[in-house]
Amino acid sequence: xxxxxxxxxxxxxxxxxxxxxxxxxxxxxxxxxxxxxxxxxxxxxxxxxxxxxxxxxxxxxxxxxxxxxxxxxxxxxxxxxxxxxxxxxxxxxxxxxxxxxxxxxxxxxxxxxxxxxxxxxxxxxxxxxxxxxxxxxxxxxxxxxxxxxxxxxxxxxxxxxxxxxxxxxxxxxxx
Ligand code: SF4
Ligand code: SF4
Numbered sequence: 001x002x003x004x005x006x007x008x009x010x011x012x013x014x015x016x017x018x019x020x021x022x023x024x025x026x027x028x029x030x031x032x033x034x035x036x037x038x039x040x041x042x043x044x045x046x047x048x049x050x051x052x053x054x055x056x057x058x059x060x061x062x063x064x065x066x067x068x069x070x071x072x073x074x075x076x077x078x079x080x081x082x083x084x085x086x087x088x089x090x091x092x093x094x095x096x097x098x099x100x101x102x103x104x105x106x107x108x109x110x111x112x113x114x115x116x117x118x119x120x121x122x123x124x125x126x127x128x129x130x131x132x133x134x135x136x137x138x139x140x141x142x143x144x145x146x147x148x149x150x151x152x153x154x155x156x157x158x159x160x161x162x163x164x165x166x167x168x169x170x171x172x173x174x175x
Contacts, residue, residue: 006143012163013139013152019161029158034124034151041147047106048144049121051099054092057081061115062091068113122148 057065059073062081066073077091080101084090093115094101102109108118122145124138142149155161 009143009149010139013142015163016152016156016161017139020159023159025159030151030155031125033154033158034147037150037154038125038147041150044106046146047099047103049118049141050103050106050108052144053100053117053121054085054095055100055115055117056084056090056092057115058090061113064113065110065115068110124148124151 062073062076065080066076069076080094081091082094084092100108102114108114122141124147138148138152142152
């Protein structure tokens with residue numbers, strides 16, 4: 001799913017995830033923090049997730065997009081989707097390498113009909129798993145998503161986490 005990250009930032013946040021897992025921190029305070037961060041981030045100034053994600057689409061989502069665009073589901077399938085590289089029987093939205101086929105500047109051209117994966121991204125305010133058990137992709141995405149980056153930084157502060165000295169070199173947050 002991820003195509004780029006800052007290696008040091010990834011290492012720091014992967015270590016934090018391991019720390020949370022080892023100390024059995026619950027997810028709820030992180031979700032509250034993440035909701036607050038999300039309220040203050042303007043996604044239309046970013047759109048990194050639309051540039052760097054591979055978005056799976058099921059039949060119902062293709063139908064929704066077709067209805068939204070006023071074309072047939074077969075046309076959506078043909079023009080805007082490709083086989084999922086990890087499951088050839090499934091489909092993903094076409095991504096040119098520059099971003100999702102429906103990305104126009106920083107805006108989604110099918111916003112009201114966007115797939116569930118897009119609606120739920122960055123997945124930090126929902127779910128019942130503890131943060132420590134979340135996939136390592138969360139650490140990858142911290143380099144790209146200001147919501148994840150700032151939510152993790154706030155949670156480090158809340159939990160009193162201090163990274164190992166070898167991980168303390170300066171790392172840049174996402175633009
Ligand atoms: S990467 Fe994060 S901040 Fe950027 S548009 Fe996506 S959800 Fe919003
Ligand atoms: S469908 Fe819209 S929200 Fe989803 S990745 Fe494409 S441009 Fe972004």
